[in-house]
Amino acid sequence: MKRVQFSSPYLPYLFIAPQMAIIFVFFYWPSVQAIQSSFYLEDPFGFGSTFVGLSNYVDALGSAQYQSIARFTVVFTALVTFLSLGFGMLLAVKADAVLKGSSTYKTLLIWVYAIAPPVAGLMGMMFFDQHIGPLVKFAALFGWDMKVGLNYNDTAFAMIAVSVWKQIPYNFIFILSGLQSIPVSVREAAAIDCRSGVRRFWTMTLPLLAPTAFFLLIINMTYALFDTFGVIDVMVKDKAANNPITLVYKVYMDGFRGNDLGGSSAQSVILMIVVFVLTVFQFRFIERRVHYN
Amino acid sequence: MNRIRLFDHLVLMFGVFIMVAPVVVAFMTSTHEAADIHRNGLSLTWGDHFAETYDKVLTRKGGFTGEITGARMIWNSMILGVGFAAGKIVLSMLAAYAIVYFRFRLGTLFFWMIFTTLLLPLEVRIVPSYEVMNKLALTNTYTGLIVPLLASATGTFFFRQFFKSVPEELLEAARIDGAGPFKFFIDVLVPLSRTMIAAIFIIMFVYGWNQYLWPTLMTTDERFFTLVRGIKQILLVWVGSNIPDYNEAFALAILAMLPPVMIVLIFQRWFIKGLTESDK
Numbered sequence: 001m002k003r004v005q006f007s008s009p010y011l012p013y014l015f016i017a018p019q020m021a022i023i024f025v026f027f028y029w030p031s032v033q034a035i036q037s038s039f040y041l042e043d044p045f046g047f048g049s050t051f052v053g054l055s056n057y058v059d060a061l062g063s064a065q066y067q068s069i070a071r072f073t074v075v076f077t078a079l080v081t082f083l084s085l086g087f088g089m090l091l092a093v094k095a096d097a098v099l100k101g102s103s104t105y106k107t108l109l110i111w112v113y114a115i116a117p118p119v120a121g122l123m124g125m126m127f128f129d130q131h132i133g134p135l136v137k138f139a140a141l142f143g144w145d146m147k148v149g150l151n152y153n154d155t156a157f158a159m160i161a162v163s164v165w166k167q168i169p170y171n172f173i174f175i176l177s178g179l180q181s182i183p184v185s186v187r188e189a190a191a192i193d194c195r196s197g198v199r200r201f202w203t204m205t206l207p208l209l210a211p212t213a214f215f216l217l218i219i220n221m222t223y224a225l226f227d228t229f230g231v232i233d234v235m236v237k238d239k240a241a242n243n244p245i246t247l248v249y250k251v252y253m254d255g256f257r258g259n260d261l262g263g264s265s266a267q268s269v270i271l272m273i274v275v276f277v278l279t280v281f282q283f284r285f286i287e288r289r290v291h292y293n
Numbered sequence: 294m295n296r297i298r299l300f301d302h303l304v305l306m307f308g309v310f311i312m313v314a315p316v317v318v319a320f321m322t323s324t325h326e327a328a329d330i331h332r333n334g335l336s337l338t339w340g341d342h343f344a345e346t347y348d349k350v351l352t353r354k355g356g357f358t359g360e361i362t363g364a365r366m367i368w369n370s371m372i373l374g375v376g377f378a379a380g381k382i383v384l385s386m387l388a389a390y391a392i393v394y395f396r397f398r399l400g401t402l403f404f405w406m407i408f409t410t411l412l413l414p415l416e417v418r419i420v421p422s423y424e425v426m427n428k429l430a431l432t433n434t435y436t437g438l439i440v441p442l443l444a445s446a447t448g449t450f451f452f453r454q455f456f457k458s459v460p461e462e463l464l465e466a467a468r469i470d471g472a473g474p475f476k477f478f479i480d481v482l483v484p485l486s487r488t489m490i491a492a493i494f495i496i497m498f499v500y501g502w503n504q505y506l507w508p509t510l511m512t513t514d515e516r517f518f519t520l521v522r523g524i525k526q527i528l529l530v531w532v533g534s535n536i537p538d539y540n541e542a543f544a545l546a547i548l549a550m551l552p553p554v555m556i557v558l559i560f561q562r563w564f565i566k567g568l569t570e571s572d573k
Contacts, residue, residue: 005396006474012395016403019388019449025429026422026444027410033421091308094301101302107561108309112316114553116503116521122546123319126539132334134318168312170568177569226416230505234525248416255420256510264420271417279412 034272038265049262056266066250066267073225073246076160080224083164085216088171089209093201095172096179106176113169117227121234124162128154135161149237156244159235163228170223171216178212179205218282222275247271316550323347323543330539342540350544361515361523363548370502370519374552376439377501378494385448386486390478392449393456394464407446415442415507423510433514442507448493451570455489456482492567495560499553520549 006012038056040049060066095105127135128148135158139146148158182205190204206213229248236243245253248271255264318335325340351363391397392404415422422441423432431437459482467477483490508522518526527542557564 006394006477007396008474011474012391012397012400015387015391015395019384019407020403022384022440022444023407023410026425026441027413027418028406030418030421030425031413033424034418037421087308091305094304094308098298098301098305101305105305105309107558109312110561110565111554111557112312114499114503114557115316115550116505116553118505118521118524119503119546119549122524122527122542123315126319126322126335126543127315132330132539134335137334165311165315168308173565174569177565222414226414229416230521233505233509251417252419252506256423261420268417268420272413275414275417276412 031272034265034268036265037261038269040262042259042261052262056262057270060263060266060270069245069247069250072156072244076156076163076228076244076246077221077224079160080163080167080228081217081220083160084167085171085213085220087164087168088216089175089213091168092172092175092179093205095176109172110169112166113173115166117163117166117230118234119230120162120166121231124158124165124231125149125235125237128158149235149243152242152244155235159228159231159244162231162235163224166231167220167223171220174212174216175209178209182208215282218278221278225271225274316547319543320547323540323547325540327538327540331537346540346544347548350541350548361518363520363545365516366518366520366523367548367552369517370521370549370552372435373438373504373508373519374498374502376435377442377504378497380439380443381448381497382490382493384443385446386452386483386490388449389452389456390482392453394474394477407449410444410446411450415445419506419510426511432511433517435517437511438508438517438519439501442501442504448497451493451567452486452489454570455486459485488563488566491560492563492570495556495564496567498556502553520545524549 037049039051039053041052041056042049091105091109095102095109098105125148127133128146130136130147130149133148136146136148146154146157148154186204186208190200194200194203225246226248228246229252232245232249233252236245236249247267251264251267251271254260254267258264318337321337321339322330322335323346324343325336326342329340330336351367353362388403388407392400426432426437426441429437431440463481463485464477467481472480502519503521504519505521505524508517508519509525512518512522524545527545
């Protein structure tokens, strides 16, 4: 906060009012509704609802389908997070190391960030297409008969590949700017002390990058949990039955296709808790990073 | 030393190949005829049907109602992208101004209420959000498409951070010169924030243009379809046909990525600045 401030009995309220109004109507109201309807069983024909306590939660968490989707979500999130972080870091470290052409590589590597997930999913569908997909033909060279959209594991593989592809630029940008903020003096000192580039990476670069990497870890997890909705929706093409989906997709399916408002809301609340925990972690950590800077 | 650098370049070139090649192939393939693609697969060469295919997807009326053209979807995406970015900037600059430059009783409470919106992304409250929009009769309107997306705090935090870094002396000097809150905001703060505004505009435009889930829920009337939202429809029509219109699907994918990609490429410096300093 500023030492010198304006004082006015009504102006600050005037300035903050539009933002607060929108947040109230489109954030707090629906969020409260989600929590509320998670305790009710909605009549499928819209004739009122009955209070059922925690049974929507029990039903959701107890169902074998929910558990298997939850398992897939965990695997999917872990793979997307680590692979995109890993590739992003590899490319950033290399782009930081080369003297010539660094900015060209940077330009060529970041722009995929601007492609929407469902558009990436559409492209993925064609690259993994049974008839024309070059990646299916490539897999066939190794004797892998890939059937994306029909085979559970193959579809999962394609989804992960597309999601990782789309997220690499984001990680690349952040890690590269993190690398470039390491002072030259520190790099030179490290170069004098230690000839091995690999060891320098593990003992000097990586610890200095740790805050950025941790921040990215959380961001990537949120990406894999929520932003991949478009990729999944396009790639399962309404045939979710035998295909892998994530928990967010199930919330959507149950709420809009299955008309199970209570169950969908209960799942929403479960996800809210997951995100809440993730975000609290993130903010605790961001505070620390700001402190050290 | 030289050998190592060569290896670095090889890794980078491989990375560039992985990132760029799919889009190049998509573009090249979109210039071929559907039957040709069906026979020969994806293509890396130019196919001579560029004008024909793109003219068709931009101007031919399609969809279930026969009302929507590619050009119309681009227009809708533009409205969503620009409307979202502009709305976000206005709302969040005003809110951040109130929080940083005024002392008022509910300030801290409001700050925390705005902060809380960061905890729950739209995806976890889609069903109740949809219900609320239904009650307000905002489905199939541009307002319903744009305004609910503004209910998050990202921009507010960005400007709050920036305003806090503005030197105190500026306000002192402005007050000595007799500037009131409106004058200070418009004549000092807004011009100072120009780079920040540009950076956040780019990020938010890309974000708005690329929205998928919310437009999917909000718009059932095809006249309001955005390009990214229309993608699913393309695939659904596709499932039934003998030779799918691969060329048209690729062409629409290229059109859908063109504006945000161009903006990121042209304003690369601002984009990176906006991204890394706003922490999303």
